[in-house]
Amino acid sequence: MVRGHAVVLTLLAGALTGCSGDPGVVSDRDDLDAAVAVWTDPWVAPTAARVAGPSLGSNGRVDRVVGRRTTSYDAGVRATTRAELAVATAHGWSPTSSTCGDTVEVALVGPHDELAQLVVTPDGEGAQAALQVATHHHLDSAWRVPDAVARTCLDGTSPTFEAPPLTSAPIGGGSEEVRAEWEEDRTSTDLVDAVDADGVLDGLGLSVTAPRVRDGVNRRQAPAAEASLPVRSLTELERRLTGWRPTWAACGGRGPVLATFVREVADSYAVLAVQLDDDGATARVTLPMTEGPGGEWLDGIDGIDPRTCATPTRGPREATGVPAVLPTDLTPLAD
Known part of the structure; x- marks a missing residue:
């Protein structure tokens, strides 16, 4: 059953420009609260943090990613994946799909229905774990949470990895009267x-x-x-x-x-x-x-x-x- 629910330094001169073409696609305090739940998660602990909101130049798409982290390990790809999953599962995350090869990819669902994408790749004699976590935007009626599974490909069998939708399709329903500006x-x-x-x-x-x-x-x-x-x-x-x-x-x-x-x-x-x-x-x-x-x-x-x-x-x-x-x-x- 599928459940439905309605790191760049600022020493660089300037900031990113642009915004969604739909003035109704904005972030609000509910989106901030959802992001904070990810930022304060003991597994995620992102080094780049934002709030789900308008994807730049996307004509109404939402960038759902609220946290990113990349961590290098002095271990192989599978050992690194197990190390990451040990922390994730200890703090309420569950895998939903995975694929094992030279690179291991795991999709997970979080304690508040967040979605995570963990990709572990070879890095010299070790491995690098890249994590991205997405949350439901308050206008995003297409948000869906896949069911958790008991095992990953590291344990033998698993549904083939399906990447979480980190960016939405164009969404509607936003009021043109709602604007958010600095x-x-x-x-x-x-x-x-x-x-x-x-x-x-x-x-x-x-x-x-x-x-x-x-x-x-x-x-x-x-x-x-x-x-x-x-x-x-x-x-x-x-x-x-x-x-x-x-x-x-x-x-x-x-x-x-x-x-x-x-x-x-x-x-x-x-x-x-x-x-x-x-x-x-x-x-x-x-x-x-x-x-x-x-x-x-x-x-x-x-x-x-x-x-x-x-x-x-x-x-x-x-x-x-x-x-x-x-x-x-x-x-x-x-x-």
Whole structure:
């Protein structure tokens, strides 16, 4: 039975332009709530986050993808797939179809009827897992959720992989009176200045530059910065991040250590996503964008024991806590 239901740095100059040709195709707070459920999922923990909304230049199509993550493993394709699926199933995700070959592809349904596409490919002596997750847009009457299956192709038999519909066909039903537009033609630098005044981030080589926001541009990018870090372990990093609260970590399965941190600053939030592997550490700090959501879902996220994933393990992959994620790019939300 089928159930029916009615990572780009902002240091680059400019933002993405354009919008759906149908002014009624906009995102609203329900779409934001659906996206937040994905962003805060312990398996997904996306490094690129947005809200389901108008697909650029698509004449009424919806881009359903709300989260993306690519993770490299020091393991083969099948072992990497098993590591990812161990975390996914532990947090309420179920496979719906899969195909095994040199590349393994798995489609999954989430705890809130989200749809995920996991594609694991060879990468040198290891493998790379690419994850995309889509949610139901509030105007999207064509959204369908396939049934879960008990096994994947890794276990012997499975329905042949069917990719989730990451983009919709042109949809109708939107009111032409409903519009969502950015009101400001500039980005406030107050929060950026407050974060850059944090000597902790400066010591790690992270300095945020406010993106240029032009009048008439309908997709904005968040203020962000990325840098390599002079640290070798999550414990060492946590000691240096004075005032930052660790909220989530994932490790094991011969994959990298991933973690997120959050800090309240200037009546707002900043989040820090970190990856540590044999080649070193990288981090990305992201701030809320002007006129975008302020990260209310980050309020009250409990911290985790900073010793979590302190020592990388080759045991099963596990994830602990709640990822701290802010949107990396966004079209305006209708009230």
